[in-house]
Each structure stands twice: as C-alpha cells, then as structure tokens.
Amino acid sequence: MIDGLWPALHRAFSASAILLSLVIAGPSPSSAASLNQQFRAWLDADLWPSAKASGVSRKTFDAAFAGISPNLDLPDLVLPGEQPATPKTQHQAEFRSPGNYFAENTVRGVTAARRNRAARYGETLAAIERNTGVPAGIVLAIWGRESGFGNAKIPHDAFEVLGTKAFLATRKEMFREEVLAALVMAERGRIAPRSMKSSWAGALGQPQFMPTSYLKFAADGDGDGRADIWNSEADTLASIANYLKAHGWVIGRDWGFEVTVPSGISCALEGPDRGRKISEWVAMGVERVSGKPFPAHELRGEGYLMMPAGRHGPAFVVTPNFYVLKDYNESDVYALFVGHAADRIAYGDRGFAGSWGKVGGLDRSDVAALQRGLERLGHDVGGADGLAGFKTRRSIGEWQEKNGLKPTCFPDASLAKALR
Structure with missing residues (x-):
C-alpha cells in the first residue's frame, strides 16, 4: 500500500515544485507557454485531487480541460508575481452609475414582449407561482434581464472561464468552488463539458446560474426528469422561482414601493439593518409617489429605506423580498430593475416618478x-x-x-x- 502510494505522492510533489518555481519566477510578457505550463501543473497537482475527492473521474476531468489554457482577456485577474489592485474601471453594469442601468430602451427590452411570453408560458408560470409563491412577473423579469428570454449569446467555454479564474482571479477560492461544481455537473451527465457555455463571469444558461447554484436550485419544469437551463424555457422559469423560494421569498408581500422622502429624513437611514414597520415610515412622512396608501398588510410588515443614488435619484421603501432579489445578483440596482420590470409587466409600462441625477463618473x-x-x-x-x-x-x-x-x-x- 505504501509502496503504491509513494510514486503518486512523488508526482504530486514534483508538479507542485514546478508550479511554485514558476510562480516565484513569474512569466515574462511573451511567456504564454510558461503560464500555460503553470496552469497545467496547477490542474494536476492542486485541482485534480479536489475534483477526485468530489467524485469526478479522471476521464471527465481531462475532457473538461482538454485544449483549455488561461484566458487573459478576462477581467479581475492577477498574474503570478503580481499584487492585486482595485481596478480603475468597473466591468459590471450593476455597479456603474445607477441611472444608466435604467435606460428606457433597456427596461423596454425586458418588458416589450411581456404579453406574448406571459400568454405562451401562462400555464407553466401559473403552476410555478402555485408551487413557490413567486409572481410570474418577477420570474419573467429575471429571465429577460439575464438572457433576453434565452436570446442572448452566451459565448464562453465555462471551463476556460472558471479554470482561469480559479487559477488567477482575485477571488480564487470562490471560483475554485465553482469549477469543482461544474466538474460535478459534467460527471453527473447534466451537460457535456464543451457544451457548457457561460458568461465571462462563469454564469450558465438562460437564468445565468453559477454551477453551485445549478446543483442546489435547478428545477425540472417540463417533467422530463432533467433540469436543462440551456434549452428548456420551462426548466429555466422553474429554476429561477425555485432559487427565490429557497432564499426566502415571502408569499403575499410586494418587493417594494417608490416613495418621496422628506428632506428632514436622513438618507443615512438606508439599509436592511435599519428597517422599521412601514407604518412608522408613513408616520415620519414617507409617502408613495402614486398618492395611494400602502396596502394594509404591508403597513404591518417591515420596510427598509433604499436610495441607490442617494438624494440624486428615486427613493424606495422595500420589503424583505427586495433582498431576496438581491441574493440573485448582489446589487441594489439589479434587484430594483427586476422589481420595476415586474411591475411594468404586471401593471403597464410606467417609469419611475423620480429622475436620476447626473452622478457617477468616478473611477x-x-x-x-x-x-x-x-x-x-x-x-x-x-x-x-x-x-x-x-x-x-x-x-x-x-x-x-x-x-x-x-x-x-x-x-x-x-x-x-x-x-x-
């Protein structure tokens, strides 16, 4: 037993030693081959043992990384020998100037086809709402935002993206977990490795699930025994709703309301840890922009002030469901976009009452x-x-x-x- 184990340990040690020496030396600008050698050494000495422990076969592992090398065009990478630094620019739209995220043509891109899709998938959406409590408008809004109702191109090889980021990204541990989950997906036959297409951040399929989310929340919406978030609209819709249900969607509550906040109420009261009953916000002078009263059942529930552009944009009192939407994509404006688009899908194309000021512009x-x-x-x-x-x-x-x-x-x- 020991005699059989030693050669394997020796090979792993040798690969680790090669990797360590290459990382210390650092690649020259022209040494793509050297960086690829480091990557291959890392795959064999570091990632493969973890994949094997997760039940992944060597055949699946080799198929996943066949022909794959680090993609240095991806953002937020730190090359061997370099130190991480705060990026000068922001690659994700969710974190740029808030008003830009709500350009009318962008919102209408999600809401314009609402009647067609609401009718086409009406029975599926009704069944999903009965099973999860998540409204059809919310599910449609996420689907539209994430992949244009399945029409957006998702061009990247998931193992190239996830492998590169697990090896070089500023958040290596997070992407290591994701690439291992993708390998488990391939091992279980969910999808062939080369067919596993992702965004530049490694998000998969029409609902843009990370692999760990797929393993936990992907659902079979069409009854064929599989959860195919690449090709099945019913599975995509069921998976989105299942994700939100699992993250605590409160049945019967809205996501939030646009409001006016008097100048005497500080914008510094914002946040999910500074909530109070919505009736208390009303007593302080906060009102819905529509002039309508808050629904009686909402007055009894907790609400949170949310001002994504501070005093330079619309203000909202949001419910716990807003933060469930935020769990889907860790961004206030993303969650706001989904809630707003869902309202427009359900009640008609009306924009915000408040306007977005010209803020942002900072690196x-x-x-x-x-x-x-x-x-x-x-x-x-x-x-x-x-x-x-x-x-x-x-x-x-x-x-x-x-x-x-x-x-x-x-x-x-x-x-x-x-x-x-």
Whole structure:
C-alpha cells in the first residue's frame, strides 16, 4: 500500500515544485507557454485531487480541460508575481452609475414582449407561482434581464472561464468552488463539458446560474426528469422561482414601493439593518409617489429605506423580498430593475416618478480611496472595494451631516478629494 502510494505522492510533489518555481519566477510578457505550463501543473497537482475527492473521474476531468489554457482577456485577474489592485474601471453594469442601468430602451427590452411570453408560458408560470409563491412577473423579469428570454449569446467555454479564474482571479477560492461544481455537473451527465457555455463571469444558461447554484436550485419544469437551463424555457422559469423560494421569498408581500422622502429624513437611514414597520415610515412622512396608501398588510410588515443614488435619484421603501432579489445578483440596482420590470409587466409600462441625477463618473479606484478615508474615520463602508453599496452611501451621509453639509449619500469628486 505504501509502496503504491509513494510514486503518486512523488508526482504530486514534483508538479507542485514546478508550479511554485514558476510562480516565484513569474512569466515574462511573451511567456504564454510558461503560464500555460503553470496552469497545467496547477490542474494536476492542486485541482485534480479536489475534483477526485468530489467524485469526478479522471476521464471527465481531462475532457473538461482538454485544449483549455488561461484566458487573459478576462477581467479581475492577477498574474503570478503580481499584487492585486482595485481596478480603475468597473466591468459590471450593476455597479456603474445607477441611472444608466435604467435606460428606457433597456427596461423596454425586458418588458416589450411581456404579453406574448406571459400568454405562451401562462400555464407553466401559473403552476410555478402555485408551487413557490413567486409572481410570474418577477420570474419573467429575471429571465429577460439575464438572457433576453434565452436570446442572448452566451459565448464562453465555462471551463476556460472558471479554470482561469480559479487559477488567477482575485477571488480564487470562490471560483475554485465553482469549477469543482461544474466538474460535478459534467460527471453527473447534466451537460457535456464543451457544451457548457457561460458568461465571462462563469454564469450558465438562460437564468445565468453559477454551477453551485445549478446543483442546489435547478428545477425540472417540463417533467422530463432533467433540469436543462440551456434549452428548456420551462426548466429555466422553474429554476429561477425555485432559487427565490429557497432564499426566502415571502408569499403575499410586494418587493417594494417608490416613495418621496422628506428632506428632514436622513438618507443615512438606508439599509436592511435599519428597517422599521412601514407604518412608522408613513408616520415620519414617507409617502408613495402614486398618492395611494400602502396596502394594509404591508403597513404591518417591515420596510427598509433604499436610495441607490442617494438624494440624486428615486427613493424606495422595500420589503424583505427586495433582498431576496438581491441574493440573485448582489446589487441594489439589479434587484430594483427586476422589481420595476415586474411591475411594468404586471401593471403597464410606467417609469419611475423620480429622475436620476447626473452622478457617477468616478473611477472605481477613486471610490475605493474615498472608502478608505471613511474607514480611517471609523465608518463601516462594507469594504474598500470601489463599489458604492448602501454602507458606503449612508457612511457618506453620516460624514456630511457631521461636517455641516447637506447629506447626499453618494460619492462625488469633491467628496473623493476631501476624504482621500
């Protein structure tokens, strides 16, 4: 037994030693072959043992990575020998200037075909809503946003993307878990490796599930015994709803309401950890933009102030279901887009009452510097990642109030200069 184990240990040690020496040396600009050699050594010495422990066969493993080399065109990579740095620009639309995300042509791209698809998949959507409690409009809005109702091109080889990112990305551990999940999918025969197409971030199929989400939440909506999120619309819709149900969708509650927030209410009250009964927000002077009262059952429930552009854009009181939508894609404006599009699918194409101001324009690295300045003053900004999430927005508002400024709760050039 020991005699049989030693050669395998020796091979693993030798591969690890090669990898370590190459990483220390670092590739020259022209050494793509050297980087690929490092990648291959990492696959054999590091990833393969974990895949094997997950029940993946060597045949499946080799098929998944046949002909694959690191794709250096992907964002957020750190080459061997380099140090990670905050990117200057933001690649994901969900984290750019909020107003840009709600361009009317983009929203209408999701809502324009609503009647056609609501009718075509009416029975499927009705069954899904009965089983999960998730409204049809929400499911359709996510499907439309993620893949244009299945019409968007998903061009990347998932193993090229996930393998590259597990080897070189700033979040290696996250992508390592995802590539191992993709290998388990291939081993179970869910889809052949070369047919497993993804986005540049490794998200799969029409609902854009990461592989770990597929294994946990993909559902069979057409009754054929498989969960095919690449080719089956029914499976796609059922999988989206199943994901939201599993993440705590509250049956009977809305996702949120656009509101007016009086100037006497601080924008720094934003956040899922600063909720209060919606009746309390009403008592403070918060009103729906429609002039209608909040539904009686919503008044009794908890609500949260949400101002994705601070005082420079529309304001909302959202429910716990908003944060279930945010679980699907960790972005306030993504969750808001889905809720807004779902409303337009259900009630007609009406835009926001409030307008988006001309905010943004800062580099992600500038916002990160601003966040570090706030951290030095004792504020919790949720991490200096260059993304203006709710903790950063309300920290800005708190700093502005403390310094005698009118709180706007959104980064701008003057704030970046003052807090650098």
